[in-house]
Amino acid sequence: MRQGxxxxxxxxxxxxxxxxxxxHNLTLAALAQRLHIKTxxxxxxxxxxxxxxxxxxxxxxxxxxxxLIQSALGKSQDDALFAIAxxxxxxxxxxxxxxxxxxxxPDPTDPDLHQIAERLLNFLFKILEGYPxxxxxxxxxxxxxxxxxxxxxxxxxxQGFNMKNDQDESLKWxxxxxxxxLKLNLSNKS
Amino acid sequence: MRQGxxxxxxxxxxxxxxxxxxxHNLTLAALAQRLHIKTxxxxxxxxxxxxxxxxxxxxxxxxxxxxLIQSALGKSQDDALFAIAxxxxxxxxxxxxxxxxxxxxPDPTDPDLHQIAERLLNFLFKILEGYPxxxxxxxxxxxxxxxxxxxxxxxxxxQGFNMKNDQDESLKWxxxxxxxxLKLNLSNKS
DNA sequence: TTAAAATACTAATAAAATTAGTTTTGCGGA
DNA sequence: TCCGCAAAACTAATTTTATTAGTATTTTAA
Numbered sequence: 001m002r003q004g005x006x007x008x009x010x011x012x013x014x015x016x017x018x019x020x021x022x023x024h025n026l027t028l029a030a031l032a033q034r035l036h037i038k039t040x041x042x043x044x045x046x047x048x049x050x051x052x053x054x055x056x057x058x059x060x061x062x063x064x065x066x067x068l069i070q071s072a073l074g075k076s077q078d079d080a081l082f083a084i085a086x087x088x089x090x091x092x093x094x095x096x097x098x099x100x101x102x103x104x105x106p107d108p109t110d111p112d113l114h115q116i117a118e119r120l121l122n123f124l125f126k127i128l129e130g131y132p133x134x135x136x137x138x139x140x141x142x143x144x145x146x147x148x149x150x151x152x153x154x155x156x157x158x159q160g161f162n163m164k165n166d167q168d169e170s171l172k173w174x175x176x177x178x179x180x181x182l183k184l185n186l187s188n189k190s
Numbered sequence: 191m192r193q194g195x196x197x198x199x200x201x202x203x204x205x206x207x208x209x210x211x212x213x214h215n216l217t218l219a220a221l222a223q224r225l226h227i228k229t230x231x232x233x234x235x236x237x238x239x240x241x242x243x244x245x246x247x248x249x250x251x252x253x254x255x256x257x258l259i260q261s262a263l264g265k266s267q268d269d270a271l272f273a274i275a276x277x278x279x280x281x282x283x284x285x286x287x288x289x290x291x292x293x294x295x296p297d298p299t300d301p302d303l304h305q306i307a308e309r310l311l312n313f314l315f316k317i318l319e320g321y322p323x324x325x326x327x328x329x330x331x332x333x334x335x336x337x338x339x340x341x342x343x344x345x346x347x348x349q350g351f352n353m354k355n356d357q358d359e360s361l362k363w364x365x366x367x368x369x370x371x372l373k374l375n376l377s378n379k380s
Numbered sequence: 381t382t383a384a385a386a387t388a389c390t391a392a393t394a395a396a397a398t399t400a401g402t403t404t405t406g407c408g409g410a
Numbered sequence: 411t412c413c414g415c416a417a418a419a420c421t422a423a424t425t426t427t428a429t430t431a432g433t434a435t436t437t438t439a440a
Contacts, residue, residue: 002387002436024214028428037388040429044387049428108349121352137363139355144338144364146350151341152333159298160336162311165329173327174334178364181371192405192418218397227419230398234418239397 003036007045010035011055018056018097023104026053050106057105058112060098064091065120072123077130078179084127085149085175089168092153099153131182141182148174193226197235200225201245208246208287213294216243240296247295248302250288254281255310262313267320268369274317275339275365279358282343289343321372331372338364 013034018026028049032039046052071087072080092099105113124142133141152171154160161167203224208216218239222229236242261277262270282289295303314332323331342361344350351357 005387027426029426038390039427040390040431041388043429103344103348103350105348136355140360140363141367143342143345143351143357143360144367146345147341147364148334148337149341150345150350151337151339154293154344155333155336155340158293158295160293160340161333165326167333170330170333173330174337174368177331177334177371177374178368179371180374181367181369184367184370184374195418217395219395228421229396230400230421231419233398 005035005037005045007055008059010042010045011052011059014052014056015059015095015098018101019095023053023097023100028052053101053106054110054113056098056101058110058116060095060102061113061120062116064088064099064102065116065123067091068120069123072127076127080127080130081145081179082172082175084124085145085171088149089153089156089171092157096157099157103150103154133182144178144182148178195225195227195235197245198249200232200235201242201249204242204246205249205285205288208291209285213243213287213290218242243291243296244300244303246288246291248300248306250285250292251303251310252306254278254289254292255306255313257281258310259313262317266317270317270320271335271369272362272365274314275335275361278339279343279346279361282347286347289347293340293344323372334368334372338368 010031014026014031017031017034021027021030026049028039028042031052032042035042042052046055067087068084071083075083107113121142124145125138128138128141128145131138131141152174156167161170200221204216204221207221207224211217211220216239218229218232221242222232225232232242236245257277258274261273265273297303311332314335315328318328318331318335321328321331342364346357351360
């Protein structure tokens with residue numbers, strides 16, 4: 001049987017697969033079965049397992065990026081950043097293994113990935129243009145934002161937090177503190 | 191040949207191994223060769239590969255915890271926190287794959303691990319006692335601290351930052367902003 | 381319509397974790 | 411000192427992987 005199978009479809013199925021089995025339990029055998037082909041036939045579309053994992057990273061990151069951009073539409077400043085952070089955490093919670101794939105990229109120098117990452121970075125920079133930061137400070141500020149939101153997501157996914165207190169509230173609290181300090185910082189500098 | 195082989199020694203060798211090959215490329219064959227025994231002999235000391243990985247997580251986390259505690263000796267408040275953050279990032283940079291093992295725990299409910307994690311958490315809470323925070327806010331504050339420092343380390347390790355600007359400086363900048371906001375927050379509350 | 385490219389297949393290989401069963405070694409009690 | 415037992419090593423075998431080679435079939439394009 002011959003189906004109009006594309007690499008994108010394979011990656012999409014792989015994304016579903018890893019949410020069932022975990023990222024590091026992704027096997028070509030199981031993926032092939034899901035696609036109703038034999039294992040070696042996969043090699044007509046992908047180079048190897050590493051290549052597939054790379055594809056997963058790109059797929060996940062571009063999906064996340066679009067959601068983040070959508071969630072900030074019509075918002076600015078703190079409003080936008082709270083929305084972005086919330087969307088980010090929600091994505092990680094909804095697709096924990098795909099999120100893992102985004103972080104554990106087999107080849108971080110992949111050009112496709114680079115392009116998507118750039119899109120996300122430009123977006124975050126744009127949002128932070130709402131704040132009177134120097135060009136250099138804006139780089140720090142974006143890194144801080146990403147650290148907070150990724151660190152929070154990662155710890156949450158890997159059971160790093162205990163259950164005693166509300167985690168959603170923690171995120172807002174942390175972001176509030178960071179943004180407050182961020183504003184304070186620049187007035188002190190001038 | 192019979193050597194006084196212990197589980198701890200095996201874990202220690204595995205820790206060296208993963209720094210050479212990467213966490214997910216840890217194989218029992220290579221580890222056995224390094225210990226001058228045959229692969230199945232490993233099963234006299236460990237239950238399986240997952241068990242070994244769990245051991246690596248415990249080993250890494252307790253090592254990290256001790257270093258953090260050491261680095262904060264004789265310091266308090268911001269001084270202590272900057273030292274802790276610096277030591278944390280340095281550890282992650284020096285043992286990137288062991289750090290990976292700390293985060294990607296096979297079994298997060300493992301009692302041994304829980305005990306070590308508790309030790310780290312208690313330590314961080316102790317440091318934050320230097321700030322006039324409510325019990326509840328201190329939970330948020332600790333989570334924020336961990337998010338920042340882990341998120342920064344993780345992104346740095348996985349090439350998440352571009353090279354244009356100094357990353358050490360970014361960490362200080364971010365932490366400064368967070369701590370400033372943290373202090374501001376509580377004065378606003380009263 | 382025919383040549384070529386894409387896409388499927390079967391068969392085979394190498395490396396991995398794991399299990400079963402066996403031998404060796406060293407220690408503690410008689 | 412010796413004897414038994416448990417720990418710790420081994421060999422052999424199994425199952426599951428990824429991956430390659432080679433072949434057939436289907437679609438596409440000239």
